[in-house]
Amino acid sequence: MMIDRRQGPIEEYLQEDHRLLDELRSAGRWWEFRGRLLRHIGLEEKLLFPEARRRRGGQPLPEVARLHEDHGLLATLLVPPPSPQILEAIERLLRPHNALEEGETGVYAQCDALAGDQAAGIADRLRAAPTTPQRENQDGPLVRAQVQRALETLMARNR
Ligand SMILES: [Fe+2]
Numbered sequence: 001m002m003i004d005r006r007q008g009p010i011e012e013y014l015q016e017d018h019r020l021l022d023e024l025r026s027a028g029r030w031w032e033f034r035g036r037l038l039r040h041i042g043l044e045e046k047l048l049f050p051e052a053r054r055r056r057g058g059q060p061l062p063e064v065a066r067l068h069e070d071h072g073l074l075a076t077l078l079v080p081p082p083s084p085q086i087l088e089a090i091e092r093l094l095r096p097h098n099a100l101e102e103g104e105t106g107v108y109a110q111c112d113a114l115a116g117d118q119a120a121g122i123a124d125r126l127r128a129a130p131t132t133p134q135r136e137n138q139d140g141p142l143v144r145a146q147v148q149r150a151l152e153t154l155m156a157r158n159r
């Protein structure tokens, strides 16, 4: 338990969003979970990471390469209708992913520190971002092959 560490506004909001995503997923509210996760990924990729990179003189935070790869895997896993195997893979991926983003030395806290007194303004923009319009689930040989490759990438990591 962390006592006495003040979370910044970016960390506070995006961590709250992680909790909401966990709730939707464990309640089996798949469609809402999918839309919310796509929105969350979009916020990190299109707003948060570019802001941090800009404030670091064009250098991305070192963790971002891994987070970006994870986001790509997640997006692939969200394309077909969910199977138990896909749900399990998403859960297994998100645990270490969120751990890299949260906490005292996490990416969100680093983004708060980089943003300084503009962190609250960035958090407001994150909060106000609209829901991502969702495309229907797709299925077929190409989608299955892509999902299979994503699952193999994840398995290779855990070895
Ligand atoms: Fe992320």
Ligand SMILES: [Fe+2]
Pocket: 014, 018, 040, 044, 098, 101
């Ligand atoms: Fe996140």
